[in-house]
Each structure stands twice: as C-alpha cells, then as structure tokens.
Amino acid sequence: MQLRAVGVELAGNRVLRDVDLAVEEGELLLVAGRTGVGKSTLLGTFNGLVPWFTGGTMSGGVWLGDVDITARPPRERAADVGYVGQDPSAGFVTDTVEEELAYGMEQLGLDPPTMRRRVEETLDLLGVADLRGRDLRTLSGGQQQRVAIGSVLTMHPRLLVLDEPTSALDPTAAEDVLATLARLVHDVGLAVVVAEHRLERVVPFADRVCLLPGDGTVVVGPPAEVLAASPVVPPIVELGRVAGWSPLPLSVRDARRAARHASPIPPVPPTSQDQEFCRAPGNTPAAGEGLAARGLRVTYGSAGRQTVALRDVDVDLPAGAVTAVMGRNGSGKSSLLWALREPARRAAGSVSGSVGVGLVPQTAADLLYLETVGEECTAADRDAAAAAGTTRALLDRLVPGVDDRVHPRDLSEGQRLALVLAVVLAAAPAVVALDEPTRGLDYPAKRALTEVLLAMAAEGRAVVVASHDVEFVAEVADRVIVLSDGEVVSSGPTGEVLAQSPAFAPQVAKILGPPWLTVEQVVAAREQR
Amino acid sequence: MTTAELPRARVRVRQLPRELHPGAWWIWALGLAAAASATTNPLLLLLVVAEAGVVVALRRSDHPWSRAFRLYLWLGLVVVVLRVLFRVVLGGATGTGTVLLDLPEIPLPHWVLGIRLLGPVTADTVLAGLYDGMRLAAILICVGAANALANPKRLLKSLPPALYEVGTTVVVAVAILPQLADSVRRVRQAQRLRGSGHGRRSLRRLLVPVLEDALERSLALAAGMDARGYGRAGDLTPRQRRVTGTLLIAGLVGISVGVYAVLDQSAPRVLAVPMLVLGALAAAAGFVSAGRRVQRTRYRPDPWRVPELLVAGSGVLVAAAAFVLLPHQPAVQDPALTAAPTLTLAALLLVLLGLVPALVAPRTSS
Structure with missing residues (x-):
C-alpha cells in the first residue's frame, strides 16, 4: 500500500502536503503527532473516507500494489483495507457478535460455507469465541474493540487501519488489544497502521513510526530515530533523553538494561525530607475541610435483578490534595463520582464535609448547548448566580485566548474540557470531580491539565479524578484509590499504590523501581545532586 | 433370548430447538386474522384469540419483543370497551330489543342528520358493539401473536434482495432508538450538574446536545458502513x-x-x-x-423446512375455510343479535386447525 505525493485540503486548510508513505506487508506502523495535526485525515486516505466522506480536495495517488485505487470509493476498497474508527460501538451495524463479524462478508457476496468458516476462525484468532451470541451493547470496551477488529478481518483485508484503538481502555484491556494486533502482524503477515495518543502503549510493538510534526509533512523511520526529535514522546523516551541513553530504549526491558549499565540516575531514591514533588496532604493552606464519605452504596436495576456498582465504600478526599480513582472499565469509578455529587444516586451511605461538588462528566460536551463560547460563559454565570465575567475569567486562567465567538464544538478537545471545567468552577465548588478527563488529550494538553488540577488543589479544594491513564495519575495525584467490582482494593499515597500494582505501574517505576514515578522526579533529583 | 424379545428401542426423531422462519409465523397469524375478519360470531372469535394465546405461550422465545403479546391483549380489551361505549353514546341505529337503560336523548339541531346522541340503550346496541369490537380485537391480537413469535430483524433480512437497502435502513433505524433514549438520559444527568433551567430554555439545553449526539452517531455509522462495503456496485455493466x-x-x-x-x-x-x-x-x-x-449473500439464512410449511399451511387453510365455508352457514358467520350464537362441528374443526403450530413448530432454545 502506497501513498504517492498525497496532499489534502479540508475547508481551506492544507492538512497534508506531498506525503509519500509505503506500508509493507507484516509491519505495524504507528502514526504519532499532536491533536489536530491530521492523523485521522492521513488514516482516512488509506481507505478512501478522505476525501469521499469528509469532503475537501485531495491530490496525489493511493496505490495498492501496482493498481491505482485513488478513484475507488471506500465501499469498493473494503475488501482490501479494513478500517476501525475511534469509537467502535458507533460503527456497529448489527446487534450480535456473530452477525457483526459476518456483515462485511455479506456485502462482498461470499458464499455461506466460506462465511461460516471465516467467522469461526476469526472468533478464535481474537479470543472472543465465548461472546459469539452476545448483544454488542453489553460488551466491555476491550471486547467491543476486538469485535470491531474482527468484523473487518473477516473480509481478509491486506491492510488494517485503526484510529486510537486503546484510548478508551483500561491498561489491561489495552494490552489485550495490542497483543491481538501484534499476533496479526507476526502470524498473519497483515500490515497494520495505528494512530494513538498513548505512545507508551504502542511504541514497543511498532516497527516504524510516522510522525506528523504539524506542517502537513510526515517523518517516517525506525521508532528510536523518529522519537528522538519528536514533540510527543512517551515517558520512557523522555527518561532516555534526560539520562542521555543512546540508542534510545523503547521497551521497558531495554530501558532497565540501560539503567543498570549506564546508571546516570542518582542511585539514592528521594527520601521523605527532600521530596518537594510528593505534596503531602495538609501542606497547603486548606480552605475547605475536604470531604468524607462513609458506607457509600450504589445499585442499578430493580430489586429482582440488581447489579451493585458500589459496595459500602468509604472514601476520604482531603482538601488541598488530588485523589485519583483507578480500576478496570466498569469497576464503579463513575458511580463513585456521581454518588459523591448527587444524594439521589446513593442507595445508602453518607457524605460529610464540604458541600458543593462540581462534576465534569465523561462526555463533557453534554453540558454545552449554546452557539458560542461567550454565551456559554454568560449562561454559566447566571446559573451559578456568580458575578458577570466569572466564568470568562476562569476560562482565561485555564486556557488563555479562546475567542468568544467560536462554537464550542469547534474547540479542540483540551479547550472544550477547559470550558466545561470553567462552567463547573463558576459555582465555586469546594470539591472538583473529573471523570476520565484525559480522553483525546495529547501529552502537552495533559501537562496543562495537570498544572490546572494542581493549582486547584493548592487553592484548598479537594480534587478527585477517575482515570485509566497511569502516567497522568502518576504526575497529578497525591493519593490513589483502586476500585474493583465496587469495592476498594487499595488506597494510599500514589507512590505506594501504583508501584505495588503490575498493571498500574507507570513506565518510570517499572524501569527504576519504586519509589520513582515520573520523569520530573528524576530531573529534580538530578538537579539537586 | 432372541432379538425379537428385546424391548424395542424407541427411535423418535426429536426436533432440535431453533427459531422458526419469521415468514411462516406471519403467514399463519395473517391467516388467523383473515378468518377472524370474516365472522362476528363471538364463540369463533374467542376461539381464534385463545389459539393465538396458546401458541404464543408455548412457542415464544425470550427476546424482548416476545413480551409485547400481553400489550396486544390489553389493546384488544380497550378496543372492545371503546366500541361498546361509542355505540351507547352515539345511540344504536336499530333501537329494537330489550331496553337495558333508558337514557334521555340529547336533542341535536336538525342539520346534524343521522346522528343521535344517547337515547335508550337496548340489548341489540350493546351486543352489536360487542361483536364488532371483538372482531377488531381478534385481528389485532393475531398481529400481536406474529410480533411475539417472529424475530423482526430476521424477517427484514429475509426480504428479497432488491429490497435489501430498505431492510437495512429499517434495521438501523430501529437500533438507533435505544441509543437515543440513552443519550437523553446521559444529557439530562449532565445538565443537572449545571443548575436549574426553566421552560423553553431547559427544553433547548436538552435537545441541542441530544441532536448533536444523534447526528454525530449517524455520521460515524454511515462512515463505518461505507468502510465495510455497504452499497457496493460490484461489476455491473x-x-x-x-x-x-x-x-x-x-x-x-x-x-x-x-x-x-x-x-x-x-x-x-x-x-x-x-x-x-x-x-x-x-x-x-x-x-x-x-x-x-445485488451481489450480497446471507450469513446463516433461516431455512424453510417441513415445520415452516405446516405452520404457514395451517394459517392459509384456516383463512380459506373461513371464506369458503362460512358463507354457507350464515347463522354461524353472523349470528342474530336476539339469540345465543351457535357453532357447527365443521366450523369448530376448521378453526381449530390454527392450533397446528403448537404441535409442529420447534421449540426455541430457551
């Protein structure tokens, strides 16, 4: 599969220019870059969604072997290029796993015995055979993602294109999906193109990296070379740059070896005296008293078929500290945040301490309904009975320079999140809760969010974040609560909890061992020395 | 001991549980409905409803739509009650028979021709309304039985290839509904986080995000279907x-x-x-x-075997019998309002044919 001198112009913006890219059989190509540089656009050119579905103009050609397929619409390319979009559940056409796997083959007009055979093979290949009759909506995120991959694999494409396949998944489910992809690349010889924000997850599996620096061009090469100069890098590469390791290690195993031999890292781990980066709760001037919940219980469904989301959970959210809630998809993280905010959600239990919990829900855009940022700000002031301009001032503090006349849907993910956060903060809550805020944010945007959350904690608010993102939690949280099946399985300072768990350990902890968590700690320790 | 003395092994081929072809259920149910439409004999109508009920109770699956049958029963009852009420309120045209309730007639201006409001309620009026209502209710309940027994999605998939696009559109539209309800619930929860809104504004703040969400979902679905080959032209000259x-x-x-x-x-x-x-x-x-x-094929199509033939055939026979035989027995087809309705053996047997599916249709897996 080749892109030859491809240029794309969408709504007057030149997104891609003169892109030459060849994907070989049996390789995994990782597409990296900041939000909004055109990663999805690049992926779309492979299967024809760009420009057939998105509009805009495209120059250059797309070649499959010796055939020019530029003029073929996506439906005619379906047999050669399999495409899985950002939200797999939005692309499901049927409602059971087996029918979904067969759908593409029905369109191709394959004969029933072949279809039957391929469905069985694919069920086994992806390890979803026990789900065959299940309703697609009842599957977990990782299972949905694997079924979505399977539903294009049954057409036996030569190239598989995936747009952020692990963004919405917890670390374990993400590993399942990536292991499946690695198996397809190695055993089946499929060519796979993946765009992903969470580089730390995909880089170890990638054969080559295609970096979009932002000017419409691409840089393609071996991961170590390309990432050495990339604006977005996973923590492991950042650590390698700090320590001056060469060649740059890409997997935890290589980095461990480098750390053992080169060892330019301070051998003495940070002690309790000089850890200014481990902000202990209570160090900051506490304005509120925090929040304490006892015996929280949340149930769904009627008395007959009750599912328990939270089982008598005790939670303490001290003022001036950031608490992270982690756990698998469906372990009760969102239920906990909603139960803190709304008494009606609690089947039992009490919440004492600061009243006024501001909650930013998982799909933050649900809160917005007006045409411009300015109108949203005014409405938020009115709703919260705050002085005019309060929300606007908060927004300027979070992300300066957002135009009042822009439609909220046209903002970037990070800006929209900031707007929602400003709307929530307008009511001056003593406790701020955020549900999966890092979805769709790149590393710089995540860093900005980290600073905002730490500043809010420094003002004496209690901040609680539900997140899958290990690296983000390692940087932002003082305390971590791990939930499983609605129960608290561990709770304590970030360093202890994260380092103990193999699934939730950040890369730096895996390389250097506890109590190291983030690259910043290493940098700070080196400067002190 | 010879082999002849051994207890004879009972070889009985049992049907494996499976879902019957939805088309067979619909033909059967429409046959019953057609038979019901041909008569006003309350005994025959009750018989048809009872048959539908028995077959549904014995052969329905555990899918959500199977539970809808009870809804149709209630709907039938409502139809009967309404029908009788209308007859009473608008005054029976006949006015003969025993007077059950002597209501005063409300005088209407002379230009309202042929309509009487209230007036004496006679037994004939009530019975005519009852029989008429029962006929309508029986037809409704037969359709309800088909709905409870046949998987609507598989029915749409059995459409002829030329109608494939239409079928897919309907399936997708049906699948969107629960998602829309989900979206409304989520947005309402989120909106409550922003404090109270009243009147027109609160409706708007609900509608805008829900519609935006629905639009985005449709676009994602359309992209997904396109990317998976929906609407391929194939090699057509x-x-x-x-x-x-x-x-x-x-x-x-x-x-x-x-x-x-x-x-x-x-x-x-x-x-x-x-x-x-x-x-x-x-x-x-x-x-x-x-x-x-259309170069499409179907994954695991529903087979059409002997049970399907029997089920559909029983429906067709019941309908045919009702239209051929009943006109020869006017007393059974439209019983007089003054005497108790009667049945003949032939009519009874022919209508009972509708019970065949309870015996021949395979059980569903549950």
Missing part, C-alpha cells in the same frame, strides 16, 4: 443497469395507468386490467433484475 431501470419505470407507469383506468369507468377498457397486469409483470421483471445485480 452499464447495459444491465439500463435494462433494470427501464423495466422498473415501465412497470411503475403501467401500474399507475392500469389503476387509474380500473377506477375511472369512462377510460377505455383496454387500459384497465391488461395494463395493470403488464405493469405488474414489468415491475416483477425489474425486481428480479435488480435482485440479480
């Missing part, structure tokens, strides 16, 4: 495409002219039935041609 188009348009024109000529008595007779038949033939040929163009 321009000539084939022209033939199909010409046949379909000719069929449409023929049918339109034919229908017009049949209805308008002044039009030349050549244009009536012959034109209608020609048009229908052209349209059928166009459908076949269009169907051949």
Whole structure:
C-alpha cells in the first residue's frame, strides 16, 4: 500500500502536503503527532473516507500494489483495507457478535460455507469465541474493540487501519488489544497502521513510526530515530533523553538494561525530607475541610435483578490534595463520582464535609448547548448566580485566548474540557470531580491539565479524578484509590499504590523501581545532586 | 433370548430447538386474522384469540419483543370497551330489543342528520358493539401473536434482495432508538450538574446536545458502513443497469395507468386490467433484475423446512375455510343479535386447525 505525493485540503486548510508513505506487508506502523495535526485525515486516505466522506480536495495517488485505487470509493476498497474508527460501538451495524463479524462478508457476496468458516476462525484468532451470541451493547470496551477488529478481518483485508484503538481502555484491556494486533502482524503477515495518543502503549510493538510534526509533512523511520526529535514522546523516551541513553530504549526491558549499565540516575531514591514533588496532604493552606464519605452504596436495576456498582465504600478526599480513582472499565469509578455529587444516586451511605461538588462528566460536551463560547460563559454565570465575567475569567486562567465567538464544538478537545471545567468552577465548588478527563488529550494538553488540577488543589479544594491513564495519575495525584467490582482494593499515597500494582505501574517505576514515578522526579533529583 | 424379545428401542426423531422462519409465523397469524375478519360470531372469535394465546405461550422465545403479546391483549380489551361505549353514546341505529337503560336523548339541531346522541340503550346496541369490537380485537391480537413469535430483524433480512437497502435502513433505524433514549438520559444527568433551567430554555439545553449526539452517531455509522462495503456496485455493466431501470419505470407507469383506468369507468377498457397486469409483470421483471445485480449473500439464512410449511399451511387453510365455508352457514358467520350464537362441528374443526403450530413448530432454545 502506497501513498504517492498525497496532499489534502479540508475547508481551506492544507492538512497534508506531498506525503509519500509505503506500508509493507507484516509491519505495524504507528502514526504519532499532536491533536489536530491530521492523523485521522492521513488514516482516512488509506481507505478512501478522505476525501469521499469528509469532503475537501485531495491530490496525489493511493496505490495498492501496482493498481491505482485513488478513484475507488471506500465501499469498493473494503475488501482490501479494513478500517476501525475511534469509537467502535458507533460503527456497529448489527446487534450480535456473530452477525457483526459476518456483515462485511455479506456485502462482498461470499458464499455461506466460506462465511461460516471465516467467522469461526476469526472468533478464535481474537479470543472472543465465548461472546459469539452476545448483544454488542453489553460488551466491555476491550471486547467491543476486538469485535470491531474482527468484523473487518473477516473480509481478509491486506491492510488494517485503526484510529486510537486503546484510548478508551483500561491498561489491561489495552494490552489485550495490542497483543491481538501484534499476533496479526507476526502470524498473519497483515500490515497494520495505528494512530494513538498513548505512545507508551504502542511504541514497543511498532516497527516504524510516522510522525506528523504539524506542517502537513510526515517523518517516517525506525521508532528510536523518529522519537528522538519528536514533540510527543512517551515517558520512557523522555527518561532516555534526560539520562542521555543512546540508542534510545523503547521497551521497558531495554530501558532497565540501560539503567543498570549506564546508571546516570542518582542511585539514592528521594527520601521523605527532600521530596518537594510528593505534596503531602495538609501542606497547603486548606480552605475547605475536604470531604468524607462513609458506607457509600450504589445499585442499578430493580430489586429482582440488581447489579451493585458500589459496595459500602468509604472514601476520604482531603482538601488541598488530588485523589485519583483507578480500576478496570466498569469497576464503579463513575458511580463513585456521581454518588459523591448527587444524594439521589446513593442507595445508602453518607457524605460529610464540604458541600458543593462540581462534576465534569465523561462526555463533557453534554453540558454545552449554546452557539458560542461567550454565551456559554454568560449562561454559566447566571446559573451559578456568580458575578458577570466569572466564568470568562476562569476560562482565561485555564486556557488563555479562546475567542468568544467560536462554537464550542469547534474547540479542540483540551479547550472544550477547559470550558466545561470553567462552567463547573463558576459555582465555586469546594470539591472538583473529573471523570476520565484525559480522553483525546495529547501529552502537552495533559501537562496543562495537570498544572490546572494542581493549582486547584493548592487553592484548598479537594480534587478527585477517575482515570485509566497511569502516567497522568502518576504526575497529578497525591493519593490513589483502586476500585474493583465496587469495592476498594487499595488506597494510599500514589507512590505506594501504583508501584505495588503490575498493571498500574507507570513506565518510570517499572524501569527504576519504586519509589520513582515520573520523569520530573528524576530531573529534580538530578538537579539537586 | 432372541432379538425379537428385546424391548424395542424407541427411535423418535426429536426436533432440535431453533427459531422458526419469521415468514411462516406471519403467514399463519395473517391467516388467523383473515378468518377472524370474516365472522362476528363471538364463540369463533374467542376461539381464534385463545389459539393465538396458546401458541404464543408455548412457542415464544425470550427476546424482548416476545413480551409485547400481553400489550396486544390489553389493546384488544380497550378496543372492545371503546366500541361498546361509542355505540351507547352515539345511540344504536336499530333501537329494537330489550331496553337495558333508558337514557334521555340529547336533542341535536336538525342539520346534524343521522346522528343521535344517547337515547335508550337496548340489548341489540350493546351486543352489536360487542361483536364488532371483538372482531377488531381478534385481528389485532393475531398481529400481536406474529410480533411475539417472529424475530423482526430476521424477517427484514429475509426480504428479497432488491429490497435489501430498505431492510437495512429499517434495521438501523430501529437500533438507533435505544441509543437515543440513552443519550437523553446521559444529557439530562449532565445538565443537572449545571443548575436549574426553566421552560423553553431547559427544553433547548436538552435537545441541542441530544441532536448533536444523534447526528454525530449517524455520521460515524454511515462512515463505518461505507468502510465495510455497504452499497457496493460490484461489476455491473452499464447495459444491465439500463435494462433494470427501464423495466422498473415501465412497470411503475403501467401500474399507475392500469389503476387509474380500473377506477375511472369512462377510460377505455383496454387500459384497465391488461395494463395493470403488464405493469405488474414489468415491475416483477425489474425486481428480479435488480435482485440479480445485488451481489450480497446471507450469513446463516433461516431455512424453510417441513415445520415452516405446516405452520404457514395451517394459517392459509384456516383463512380459506373461513371464506369458503362460512358463507354457507350464515347463522354461524353472523349470528342474530336476539339469540345465543351457535357453532357447527365443521366450523369448530376448521378453526381449530390454527392450533397446528403448537404441535409442529420447534421449540426455541430457551
């Protein structure tokens, strides 16, 4: 599969220019870059969604072997290029796993015995055979993602294109999906193109990296070379740059070896005296008293078929500290945040301490309904009975320079999140809760969010974040609560909890061992020395 | 001991549990409904409803739509009650028979012709309303039985290939509904986080995000379907495409002219039935041609075997019997309002044919 001198112009913006890219059989190509540089656009050119579905103009050609397929619409390319979009559940056409796997083959007009055979093979290949009759909506995120991959694999494409396949998944489910992809690349010889924000997850599996620096061009090469100069890098590469390791290690195993031999890292781990980066709760001037919940219980469904989301959970959210809630998809993280905010959600239990919990829900855009940022700000002031301009001032503090006349849907993910956060903060809550805020944010945007959350904690608010993102939690949280099946399985300072768990350990902890968590700690320790 | 003395092994081929072809259920149910429409005998109507109920109770699956049958029973009851009430309020036209309740008639201006408001309620009025209502209710309940027994999605998938696109559109539209409800719930929860809004504004703040969400979902779904080959043209020559188009348009024109000529008595007779038949033939040929163009196949199609044939056949037989035999027995078909309704053995047996599916249809897996 080749892109030859491809240029794309969408709504007057030149997104891609003169892109030459060849994907070989049996390789995994990782597409990296900041939000909004055109990663999805690049992926779309492979299967024809760009420009057939998105509009805009495209120059250059797309070649499959010796055939020019530029003029073929996506439906005619379906047999050669399999495409899985950002939200797999939005692309499901049927409602059971087996029918979904067969759908593409029905369109191709394959004969029933072949279809039957391929469905069985694919069920086994992806390890979803026990789900065959299940309703697609009842599957977990990782299972949905694997079924979505399977539903294009049954057409036996030569190239598989995936747009952020692990963004919405917890670390374990993400590993399942990536292991499946690695198996397809190695055993089946499929060519796979993946765009992903969470580089730390995909880089170890990638054969080559295609970096979009932002000017419409691409840089393609071996991961170590390309990432050495990339604006977005996973923590492991950042650590390698700090320590001056060469060649740059890409997997935890290589980095461990480098750390053992080169060892330019301070051998003495940070002690309790000089850890200014481990902000202990209570160090900051506490304005509120925090929040304490006892015996929280949340149930769904009627008395007959009750599912328990939270089982008598005790939670303490001290003022001036950031608490992270982690756990698998469906372990009760969102239920906990909603139960803190709304008494009606609690089947039992009490919440004492600061009243006024501001909650930013998982799909933050649900809160917005007006045409411009300015109108949203005014409405938020009115709703919260705050002085005019309060929300606007908060927004300027979070992300300066957002135009009042822009439609909220046209903002970037990070800006929209900031707007929602400003709307929530307008009511001056003593406790701020955020549900999966890092979805769709790149590393710089995540860093900005980290600073905002730490500043809010420094003002004496209690901040609680539900997140899958290990690296983000390692940087932002003082305390971590791990939930499983609605129960608290561990709770304590970030360093202890994260380092103990193999699934939730950040890369730096895996390389250097506890109590190291983030690259910043290493940098700070080196400067002190 | 010889082998003859051994207890004979009982070989009995049992049907494996599976879902019956949805088309068979619909033919059976429509047959019963047709039979019900041909009579006002309350005994026969009750029999038909009871048959439908028994078959549903024995052969329905555990899918969500199977539970809808009870809803249809209630709907039937409502229809009967309404029908009787209307007869009473609008005054029976007959006015004969025993007077059950002597209500005063409300005088209406003379230009309201043929309508009486209230007036004496006679036994005939009530009975006529009851029988009429029961007929309507029985038809409704038969349709409800088909709904409870047949998987609607599999039915749409059994459509002829030329209608494939229409079928897929309906399936997708049905699948969207629960998602929309989900979206409304989520947005309402989120909006409550922002404090109170009243009146028009609160409706708007709910509608805008829900509609935006629905639009984005539709776009994502359309992209997904396109990327997976929905609507492939395949290798079709321009000539084939022209033939199909010409046949379909000719069929449409023929049918339109034919229908017009049949209805308008002044039009030349050549244009009536012959034109209608020609048009229908052209349209059928166009459908076949269009169907051949569709290079799609079905994954695990529903088989049409002996049980399907028996179930559908029983429905057709019941309908045929009702239309052929009942007119010969007017006392059974439309019993007089003054005497108790009666049944004959033939009518009873023929209607009981509708119970065949309870015996021959395979059980569902549950």
